[in-house]
Amino acid sequence: xxxxxxxxxxxxxxxxxxxxxxxxxxxxxxxxxxxxxxxxxxxxxxxxxxxxxxxxxxxxxxxxxxxxxxxxxxxxxxxxxxxxxxxxxxxxxxxxxxxxxxxxxxxxxxxxxxxxxxxxxxxxxxxxxxxxxxxxxxxxxxxxxxxxxxxxxxxxxxxxxx
Numbered sequence: 001x002x003x004x005x006x007x008x009x010x011x012x013x014x015x016x017x018x019x020x021x022x023x024x025x026x027x028x029x030x031x032x033x034x035x036x037x038x039x040x041x042x043x044x045x046x047x048x049x050x051x052x053x054x055x056x057x058x059x060x061x062x063x064x065x066x067x068x069x070x071x072x073x074x075x076x077x078x079x080x081x082x083x084x085x086x087x088x089x090x091x092x093x094x095x096x097x098x099x100x101x102x103x104x105x106x107x108x109x110x111x112x113x114x115x116x117x118x119x120x121x122x123x124x125x126x127x128x129x130x131x132x133x134x135x136x137x138x139x140x141x142x143x144x145x146x147x148x149x150x151x152x153x154x155x156x157x158x159x160x161x162x
Contacts, residue, residue, distance in 0.1 A: 004038040007050055011036070014054040024053040061085070 001009075011021050013123070018036070022029040025046075034040040042050065048058040065081045092113035102108060 001040065003041060003047060004036050007042075007047065008031075008036045010051050010054040010056045016054060016057075021050065021054055025050045 011018065014021070016024075018032050019029050022032040026052070027031075027046070031040065035042050035047075035050070044058075051058050052097050062082065062085050066078045067081060068076050069079050070076050094109050094111050094113075096102075096107060099106065
């Protein structure tokens with residue numbers, strides 16, 4: 001994204017007019033317009049000031065690259081060089097994988113805001129395997145919640161224990 005688009009996007013997201021943002025950032029409206037249309041380039045300090053007055057900050061973020069990795073069975077898969085940080089709304093979204101990634105269960109929605117649970121923490125009755133139990137409200141040990149004594153610390157942490 002170029003500087004012009006970044007400044008315009010920030011101003012629109014803050015629901016500000018060019019006049020209001022220019023006043024807050026101690027610059028003129030024609031100058032801000034020239035920045036937003038790419039006719040002039042603001043200095044780094046000026047861009048940071050404009051973004052700050054719109055309620056944002058200028059920061060750096062590590063670029064996400066992808067590399068090919070060969071599995072032990074010889075299959076080549078593309079993987080990220082590091083895990084990206086996502087905005088909260090995106091990290092907790094509900095997603096539906098494309099058919100080529102989830103061909104066995106068409107149109108299944110994955111609710112990323114729901115913490116997945118292990119098999120130990122599934123309902124022991126005839127419930128579906130992908131149906132998690134609700135968080136406990138008592139201070140009972142995990143074995144009474146999960147129905148097993150082999151509940152790992154990670155699973156116990158989901159219940160607010162340990």
